[in-house]
Amino acid sequence: MSLPKTLLAGLGGALCALAVVLSCGDDAPVADAAVDAACNCATPEPLEQRLRTITVTQTVGHDGDTVILEANCQTEFEVDGTVAIAGGCRTDNATNSLTLRWSNQVEGAASRWQCLWVESGDNGPYTVTVQATCLVPEGTPQ
Numbered sequence: 001m002s003l004p005k006t007l008l009a010g011l012g013g014a015l016c017a018l019a020v021v022l023s024c025g026d027d028a029p030v031a032d033a034a035v036d037a038a039c040n041c042a043t044p045e046p047l048e049q050r051l052r053t054i055t056v057t058q059t060v061g062h063d064g065d066t067v068i069l070e071a072n073c074q075t076e077f078e079v080d081g082t083v084a085i086a087g088g089c090r091t092d093n094a095t096n097s098l099t100l101r102w103s104n105q106v107e108g109a110a111s112r113w114q115c116l117w118v119e120s121g122d123n124g125p126y127t128v129t130v131q132a133t134c135l136v137p138e139g140t141p142q
Contacts, residue, residue, distance in 0.1 A: 045138045051085075052077060052134045060098065060126045065119040073134030074111035080137075087113030087132040097121025103130075 054076045060067050069089070073082040089103045099118045106112040113132035 050136050052136055053131060054134060055129060055131045057127060057129045060117050060119045060124055060128050062122050062124045067117045067128060068114055069128055069130040070112055070114045071130045071132035072112045073132055077136050077140060079140050082134050082136045083110045084113040084132045085135050089115035089130050091126055091128045093126040095123050097123045098126050
């Protein structure tokens, strides 16, 4: 490209940029309104106030007993939209005859955490526990 064509293209680009700045201005009222809308919302409730823990304990009897132990966040806090975000199972009586088969959030029921315990000896009874960490909706009373 020759020097005059290069200068003409550069000058044309500069004129277009100047036209955009003059037509929009540098105060950008539309952009300010968008920033105000994004920044003037209510302060969200701290996450630690929305996390709650529930614990359910039961006794597993003797040989062949199977127990599904459940922690239901929605039932416990009586609020729709409550979710079990984590959970776990434990027993204080560790032997080879008590087996934890599974520990999980119930498929299709996000507010529930379950543990399946099976006793295969005759060494019971055992105390078993399920614990769930629940996330409750904002504004749920303590």
